[in-house]
Amino acid sequence: DTAVSQTPKYLVTQMGNDKSIKCEQNLGHDTMYWYKQDSKKFLKIMFSYNNKELIINETVPNRFSPKSPDKAHLNLHINSLELGDSAVYFCASSEAGTGGPETQYFGPGTRLTVL
Amino acid sequence: AQSVAQPEDQVNVAEGNPLTVKCTYSVSGNPYLFWYVQYPNRGLQFLLKYITGDNLVKGSYGFEAEFNKSQTSFHLKKPSALVSDSALYFCAVRGYTGGGNKLTFGTGTQLKVEL
Incomplete structure (x- = not known):
């Protein structure tokens, strides 16, 4: 009964490849997020979707494309992978609320290693 | 722009002693403040948040954590530390208006509790 799940947990790939990470939440939340945690543990938001609509899009290379087929899923597709993309990617979800401080709940992370 | 500072990369404390992990923030208007904990190879777990009201938040x-508006601080505390509290702790802030539910995280503080 995992609340926020991600697949795969580990992903090792070569430079130039295209890969996807999947995220699913069973909390009934309307909003989902992708974060990147670098090797120094710095955590930064990349994207946020509210009920399949993109609402936060930070300065992220357009090689990264989120896709939300429904409000319980938010996938992250990465084209032409580069060495600098190596990181841990976290998915999170929260209630949409009305602008209040909705708590975000995080998945276990996907460790991406680009060789 | 909103920001969070965690001035200590690491905090060491003996088991049974009180612990404090420091956090200061900068945001326009009233802040929403959060603490998360990350155990090795795990996602972030929510500990507590400050919205409004009582400056002492229990999680x-x-x-x-104690919210201090004049010092723009939100330090995390525990009266008696346990070895199992050893983990990476993140403070995060969200501004009151606009930007979706965008959390800005600090750089994290590694807490080490020793016997």
């Missing part, structure tokens, strides 16, 4: 696992 999970015996943790609490």
Whole structure:
């Protein structure tokens, strides 16, 4: 009964490849997020979707494309992978609320290693 | 722009002693403040948040945090540390208006509790 799940947990790939990470939440939340945690543990938001609509899009290379087929899923597709993309990617979800401080709940992370 | 500072990369404390993990923030208007904990190879777990009202917020696992508006601080505390509290702790802030539910995280503080 995992609340926020991600697949795969580990992903090792070569430079130039295209890969996807999947995220699913069973909390009934309307909003989902992708974060990147670098090797120094710095955590930064990349994207946020509210009920399949993109609402936060930070300065992220357009090689990264989120896709939300429904409000319980938010996938992250990465084209032409580069060495600098190596990181841990976290998915999170929260209630949409009305602008209040909705708590975000995080998945276990996907460790991406680009060789 | 909103920002968070965690001035200590690491905090060491003996088991049974009180612990404090420091956090200061900068945001326009009233802040929403959060503490999360990350255990090795795990996702972030929510500990507590400050919205408004009582400056002392109680959270999970015996943790609490004190909001101080004049010092723009939100330090995490626990009266008696346990070895199992050893983990990476993140403070995060969200501004009151606009930007979706965008959290800005600090750089994290590694807490080490020793016997």
